[in-house]
Amino acid sequence: MTAILFDGIVQGLQLSLLAVGITLIYGLGGVLNLAHGQFAVAGGVAAALLLQLGISPVLASLGGIASAGVLGLIVDRTLMLPAYRYRGEERLLLGLILTLGFSFIVDGTLNWKFPEFSLTFRLPVPLMDVAGIPMRTASLAASLIAVLTFAGLFAFLRLTLLGKSIRSIIENEVGAELCGIDPSRTRTLIVCLAAMMAGVAGVTQGLFSSLGTEMGPEFTILGLLVAVVGGVRSINGTLAAGILLGIVNAFASHYVGAYVAYIILLSFAMATILVRPAGLLARFT
Amino acid sequence: MPEAPLLSVSALNAWYGESHILHGVSFEVPRGEVVTLLGRNGAGKTTTLKSVMGMVGRREGSVRFGGKELVALPSNRIARLGLAFCPEERGIFASLNVHENLLLPPVVRAGGLPVGQVFDLFPNLKERLSSQGTKLSGGEQQMLAIGRALMGGPKVLMLDEPSTGLAPKAVAELYRNLSTLKSGGLTIIVTEQQVALALSLTDRAYVLEQGAIRLSGRSAELLGDPAIKKAYLGVA
Numbered sequence: 268m269t270a271i272l273f274d275g276i277v278q279g280l281q282l283s284l285l286a287v288g289i290t291l292i293y294g295l296g297g298v299l300n301l302a303h304g305q306f307a308v309a310g311g312v313a314a315a316l317l318l319q320l321g322i323s324p325v326l327a328s329l330g331g332i333a334s335a336g337v338l339g340l341i342v343d344r345t346l347m348l349p350a351y352r353y354r355g356e357e358r359l360l361l362g363l364i365l366t367l368g369f370s371f372i373v374d375g376t377l378n379w380k381f382p383e384f385s386l387t388f389r390l391p392v393p394l395m396d397v398a399g400i401p402m403r404t405a406s407l408a409a410s411l412i413a414v415l416t417f418a419g420l421f422a423f424l425r426l427t428l429l430g431k432s433i434r435s436i437i438e439n440e441v442g443a444e445l446c447g448i449d450p451s452r453t454r455t456l457i458v459c460l461a462a463m464m465a466g467v468a469g470v471t472q473g474l475f476s477s478l479g480t481e482m483g484p485e486f487t488i489l490g491l492l493v494a495v496v497g498g499v500r501s502i503n504g505t506l507a508a509g510i511l512l513g514i515v516n517a518f519a520s521h522y523v524g525a526y527v528a529y530i531i532l533l534s535f536a537m538a539t540i541l542v543r544p545a546g547l548l549a550r551f552t
Numbered sequence: 553m554p555e556a557p558l559l560s561v562s563a564l565n566a567w568y569g570e571s572h573i574l575h576g577v578s579f580e581v582p583r584g585e586v587v588t589l590l591g592r593n594g595a596g597k598t599t600t601l602k603s604v605m606g607m608v609g610r611r612e613g614s615v616r617f618g619g620k621e622l623v624a625l626p627s628n629r630i631a632r633l634g635l636a637f638c639p640e641e642r643g644i645f646a647s648l649n650v651h652e653n654l655l656l657p658p659v660v661r662a663g664g665l666p667v668g669q670v671f672d673l674f675p676n677l678k679e680r681l682s683s684q685g686t687k688l689s690g691g692e693q694q695m696l697a698i699g700r701a702l703m704g705g706p707k708v709l710m711l712d713e714p715s716t717g718l719a720p721k722a723v724a725e726l727y728r729n730l731s732t733l734k735s736g737g738l739t740i741i742v743t744e745q746q747v748a749l750a751l752s753l754t755d756r757a758y759v760l761e762q763g764a765i766r767l768s769g770r771s772a773e774l775l776g777d778p779a780i781k782k783a784y785l786g787v788a
Contacts, residue, residue: 442643447660
């Protein structure tokens, strides 16, 4: 029981890393990024390639994360420009189409170039005792990395001027602009940051399990579900929702199988939209 | 030679999508004056303010502010130059409390009011410091929007229908506050449905009809002319 719970938390933190990126890009850019899982996979693949070149695992991981960030930067500055010319619904719809198309391109390219690919850091995995449960140190390391990433993100958003600008825009884009904040500059930064967080998720996936080139769509879908349950504008809510859905997923997969687990997760997201449309932790108004 | 007006709008045209809303609006706002834009619903008052602020899809003409042309600038640049706009929907951060609303947006201009002076001006806000934006009354939301604008150190404050949805007592208080700001020398542009109220505060008035200025004059003179009021403003 407890082992499944821990497993769920480990998975859940990875989902949160993906979902927070989706939340940030939606909150700031008004686009639901359907290629977000592909950022994660691309980051993982880049890390694996660097690893094959004989670079140390730590540097290879950082390189993979940076590659995901660069990919995000390029996508924001090129592919997304037509969508950013519009606002509101038009931007959302155009953004859906553009990012979906981009996800097919990434999936196709990766499956074609690296058909048998999977990233695992072949590190010795000693077991460690946590509350009487033997845990793989790799899982603990992956969770620790996720927690540190979140701590960094929260500190950035709370303490820096840029972070405050970003929160202002997420709260109310028109209001922020009337306070003199330029949304387009901060948007590029956020897309890059979100892609890097996806890269962290991709790379750490290789740390405690394995990462395949075909996993992009699954990451995107799970990330979207978590973002919806967390409330697509709330970062705290998304973090909590990731852990919660990770746990739900772990139990459901263990007892009723992976496909039914998906249906349960979808029902969860649906129920959230019906009962708490602004997300799990939304303040009552 | 008299000083050039702080804000001067000439031959301003604006479109929302295909519909042509403003047809060559021109008006001037001298430094330190309070100006009102009047007119019926749909006459183009809000669109005029939004066009000055760069918030409409397409605009042509000229908006000169302190000698600088604004017509091609995005609204965040215009805000940084010192034009503050409180839209009718107020643009406050609904899920944040009063204090966070005032302190969250980074200050992008020097010369703004410190938060303490905002509370001196609007003591109500101080009492509701930890209330969430959406829980405030309409009047308090309006004061929060104005307070946040003042923290940005504006040279011109533009208010779109600030009395909309406010109880009569809140309207009276709002106009007392605006009068205080006026005597402090702030340049203000306000659109208003309550004609007599607006004319009593302001120095100068422009009356809009179908996206163009039909009439302008000193507010005191318009206030004393019942024929004009009846013809242009739909009030007896």
